[in-house]
Amino acid sequence: MKEKKVTFADIAAYTGFSKTTISRYFNNPDSLTLENQEKIAAALTVLDYKENKVGRILASGRTEFVGIIIPNLYMHYYSEMLNQILATYETYGYKFLVFAGSEKADVEKRYIKELLAYNIEGMIILSGTIPSKELASYNIPVVGIEREDQYISSVNTDNYMGGVQAAGLLSKSGCDILIHVNADIPDSVPASGRIHGFVDICREYHMPYELILTHLGNSFEENRERISHLIDQMEAKYPQKKKGIFMPNDTHANVLLNLLFQRYGKLPDTYQIIGFDNSPISREAVIPTSTVGQQISVIANEAMKLLSEQMTERKKRRPVLPKEPVHKVIPPLLIRRETTI
Amino acid sequence: MKEKKVTFADIAAYTGFSKTTISRYFNNPDSLTLENQEKIAAALTVLDYKENKVGRILASGRTEFVGIIIPNLYMHYYSEMLNQILATYETYGYKFLVFAGSEKADVEKRYIKELLAYNIEGMIILSGTIPSKELASYNIPVVGIEREDQYISSVNTDNYMGGVQAAGLLSKSGCDILIHVNADIPDSVPASGRIHGFVDICREYHMPYELILTHLGNSFEENRERISHLIDQMEAKYPQKKKGIFMPNDTHANVLLNLLFQRYGKLPDTYQIIGFDNSPISREAVIPTSTVGQQISVIANEAMKLLSEQMTERKKRRPVLPKEPVHKVIPPLLIRRETTI
DNA sequence: TTGTAAGCGTTATCAA
DNA sequence: TTGATAACGCTTACAA
Numbered sequence: 001m002k003e004k005k006v007t008f009a010d011i012a013a014y015t016g017f018s019k020t021t022i023s024r025y026f027n028n029p030d031s032l033t034l035e036n037q038e039k040i041a042a043a044l045t046v047l048d049y050k051e052n053k054v055g056r057i058l059a060s061g062r063t064e065f066v067g068i069i070i071p072n073l074y075m076h077y078y079s080e081m082l083n084q085i086l087a088t089y090e091t092y093g094y095k096f097l098v099f100a101g102s103e104k105a106d107v108e109k110r111y112i113k114e115l116l117a118y119n120i121e122g123m124i125i126l127s128g129t130i131p132s133k134e135l136a137s138y139n140i141p142v143v144g145i146e147r148e149d150q151y152i153s154s155v156n157t158d159n160y161m162g163g164v165q166a167a168g169l170l171s172k173s174g175c176d177i178l179i180h181v182n183a184d185i186p187d188s189v190p191a192s193g194r195i196h197g198f199v200d201i202c203r204e205y206h207m208p209y210e211l212i213l214t215h216l217g218n219s220f221e222e223n224r225e226r227i228s229h230l231i232d233q234m235e236a237k238y239p240q241k242k243k244g245i246f247m248p249n250d251t252h253a254n255v256l257l258n259l260l261f262q263r264y265g266k267l268p269d270t271y272q273i274i275g276f277d278n279s280p281i282s283r284e285a286v287i288p289t290s291t292v293g294q295q296i297s298v299i300a301n302e303a304m305k306l307l308s309e310q311m312t313e314r315k316k317r318r319p320v321l322p323k324e325p326v327h328k329v330i331p332p333l334l335i336r337r338e339t340t341i
Numbered sequence: 342m343k344e345k346k347v348t349f350a351d352i353a354a355y356t357g358f359s360k361t362t363i364s365r366y367f368n369n370p371d372s373l374t375l376e377n378q379e380k381i382a383a384a385l386t387v388l389d390y391k392e393n394k395v396g397r398i399l400a401s402g403r404t405e406f407v408g409i410i411i412p413n414l415y416m417h418y419y420s421e422m423l424n425q426i427l428a429t430y431e432t433y434g435y436k437f438l439v440f441a442g443s444e445k446a447d448v449e450k451r452y453i454k455e456l457l458a459y460n461i462e463g464m465i466i467l468s469g470t471i472p473s474k475e476l477a478s479y480n481i482p483v484v485g486i487e488r489e490d491q492y493i494s495s496v497n498t499d500n501y502m503g504g505v506q507a508a509g510l511l512s513k514s515g516c517d518i519l520i521h522v523n524a525d526i527p528d529s530v531p532a533s534g535r536i537h538g539f540v541d542i543c544r545e546y547h548m549p550y551e552l553i554l555t556h557l558g559n560s561f562e563e564n565r566e567r568i569s570h571l572i573d574q575m576e577a578k579y580p581q582k583k584k585g586i587f588m589p590n591d592t593h594a595n596v597l598l599n600l601l602f603q604r605y606g607k608l609p610d611t612y613q614i615i616g617f618d619n620s621p622i623s624r625e626a627v628i629p630t631s632t633v634g635q636q637i638s639v640i641a642n643e644a645m646k647l648l649s650e651q652m653t654e655r656k657k658r659r660p661v662l663p664k665e666p667v668h669k670v671i672p673p674l675l676i677r678r679e680t681t682i
Numbered sequence: 683t684t685g686t687a688a689g690c691g692t693t694a695t696c697a698a
Numbered sequence: 699t700t701g702a703t704a705a706c707g708c709t710t711a712c713a714a
Contacts, residue, residue: 007692019691022692031699036700053459055399055693056691056693058706059693073414073423073424083441086442095438117391266606281625283561284622285599286599286602360685360708361684361685362683374683377683393708394707396706396708400707400709401709
C-alpha cells in the first residue's frame with residue numbers, strides 16, 4: 001500500500017540519466033547506446049518499475065482506448081462479436097472500454113460522453129439507437145456494425161446475398177411456397193437487405209412467396225406463442241403444400257423447429273427451415289439447422305482494421321480525413337444442415 | 342480536429358475564477374455560492390466544455406477503472422455474467438476494461454500487467470489459470486467468481502447445495518440409479534462442491550449412484566461423440582433401469598437430450614435429466630430441461646458490491662484492509678421443467 | 683467561500 | 699546520443 005510507485009524520476013536518479021532518456025528507453029530504445037540500454041534495463045529490474053500509462057496519456061494524448069457500445073450480451077451474435085473484437089487486442093493493442101445493455105438513446109449518449117471524457121481514440125458501435133449523423137458529429141473515428149450507417153463507416157454482412165442464398169436453397173428444395181418471417185425493418189438498417197434478396201430471387205425464379213413481417217416478441221415465451229400462431233396460420237393457408245421457411249435468425253428457427261417436433265414428433269416433410277447467423281443453437285438444435293452464417297470473426301477484424309486505420313490517420317500531423325464513410329460488406333456463408341435438402 | 346479542447350484554465354480565465362474554483366464546482370459545488378455556481382454553469386455551456394478525466398486520474402490517482410478477465414464469451418454463463426457486471430455501472434460508476442478469451446496463464450498475466458499500467462482500482466476475475474496467491478500479490482482488490490479463491494475474495498454459487506438439489510430431485514423421481522457426469526475437478530475449485538453434494542445425498546438416501554468423472558471434450562462434436570458413448574455405456578450397464586442423470590451443465594444436458602430424442606423419438610421413461618446453470622438452452626431445448634439455476638445477476642452484483650467496498654476502503658487515508666478474504670456464497674435455484682418429474 | 687502553488691508521471695521541444 | 703524544461707488537465711494542501 002504505502003510503497004510509492006517507482007517513476008522515471010527514480011530511475012533517472014538511480015542511473016544518473018535524465019527522465020528524458022528513460023522515456024526514450026521505452027519509446028525509442030535504439031537512440032541510446034546498447035550499453036546504456038542495458039544499464040537502464042538493469043535498473044528497471046532492481047527498482048521493480050511498473051509502467052504507468054496515465055502519465056503518458058496525459059502527455060501524449062494517446063489513450064489506446066476504444067469504446068464499444070453493444071445492445072446486449074444475451075444474444076449470441078453480440079457476445080461472440082464482442083469476443084472477436086476483444087481478441088484484436090493481440091493485433092492492434094487497443095484496450096476496450098465496454099458498455100452494454102441499454103438500448104435507450106439517452107442512456108447510450110451518457111455512455112458516449114463518459115467514453116469521450118476518457119479520450120477514447122475511436123468507437124465501435126453495434127447499437128442502433130443513436131442516429132449515425134449524431135455519431136459522426138462526435139468527431140472521432142466510429143465504425144458501426146449491422147446498424148444504420150449513412151454518416152459513419154461500417155462493416156456489415158451482405159444481407160442481400162444472405163436473402164438470395166436462403167431463397168435459392170429453399171427454391172431448390174422443391175418447396176411449393178417460400179415464406180420469410182422477419183420484423184418490419186426500415187431500409188436504412190442493413191438487415192433489411194435479407195428481405196429484398198429473398199423477394200428478388202423468388203420473383204426471378206417465379207416462386208410463390210409470402211413475407212410475414214411481424215415482431216415476434218421480446219421474450220422466449222412471446223416468441224414461442226407467436227411462432228406457434230404462425231404455424232397455425234401457415235397450415236391453414238397452405239395445407240399439404242411444402243413450405244420453405246426462412247426465419248430471421250437461428251433462435252427463432254429453433255423455436256419453430258421445436259414446436260413442429262412437439263406437434264409431429266419430427267420435422268414433417270412439408271417443412272424446410274433455414275435460419276440466419278450460424279449461432280451455436282443452430283448446431284445444438286434437435287436437428288442441426290440450416291442457416292445463413294455470418295462471419296463474425298471476419299466482421300470483427302475488418303471493423304477493427306477500419307477503425308485502426310482511421311485512428312492512425314488522425315495521429316498524423318496532417319491527417320487526411322476521409323470525406324466519405326467507408327462501408328465494408330462481408331459475404332455470408334450458406335450452411336446446409338438437416339432442415340433443408 | 343484542430344479545435345483545442347476547453348480546459349479549466351479557459352473557464353477560469355473566462356469567469357475570472359481560479360482553476361481551483363472550477364474544480365470545486367465539479368467536485369464540491371456546494372462550497373460555492375449559488376450565484377457563482379450559475380456563473381460557471383453558464384460559462385460551461387458558452388465554451389462548450391467537455392470533461393477530461395485523464396487529468397483527474399493523474400492528479401487524484403482514481404481511475405474508476407475495474408479490470409475484468411473472463412475465459413471466453415462463447416459460453417452463455419460468461420457472457421451473461423459480463424452483461425450483469427457491466428450493468429453495475431449505473432450503480433457504482435466504475436468503467437470496465439475487459440479482456441477475454443485467453444485461458445493461458447502467461448497471456449493473462451500480460452493482460453493484468455496492462456490493466457495495472459492503467460491504474461485499475463480493482464479486478465474481477467472469472468478465469469482460473471492464475472493461482473489466487475499470485476493475484477493477491479498484485480496488491481489491489483480482487484474478486485474471483487467460480488474459481489479457486491484461497492487467497493482472494495470471491496462470490497460463488499453454493500455448488501454443494503446444487504448437487505444436493507439435483508440428487509434430491511432425481512431420487513424423488515423414482516430413479517433406480519443416479520448418475521452424475523462431470524469433469525474431474527480439484528477440490529480447490531468451487532464447482533467441485535456439486536459432486537460432493539450429489540454423493541452425500543445419494544449416500545444419505547441410500548440411493549445407488551455412479552460418478553462418471555471424465556472430460557467431455559472441447560468442441561460440440563467431441564461432446565456429442567463422448568456423450569453418445571456414455572449412453573451406450575449406461576444402457577449396457579443399467580438396462581431397463583430408470584436412470585437419473587445430473588449433467589455438468591445445460592449445454593451437455595441438451596446434447597444428451599437430443600441424442601436420446603434421435604434414438605427414441607422422445608425422452609424415454611427410463612431417463613430423467615437435470616442440467617446446471619439455467620442458461621437459455623435449457624428453455625430452448627426440444628423439451629424444456631430441468632436445471633439447477635445459477636443466479637448470475639445476484640452473483641455479479643455481489644461481486645461488484647464486495648469489490649466496491651474494498652476499493653472504497655483503500656481510498657481512505659487509513660485503510661483497514663481485511664486480513665482474510667471474504668467468500669460469499671449464493672444459493673442456486675432448482676428449476677423443474679419437463680425432463681424430470 | 684476562494685485563491686496560490688505544487689504536484690501527478692509521462693512526452694515533446696529545443697538545445698547541447 | 700543525451701539533457702533541461704515546459705507542457706498535458708486536473709486535484710489538493712495550505713493560505714487568505
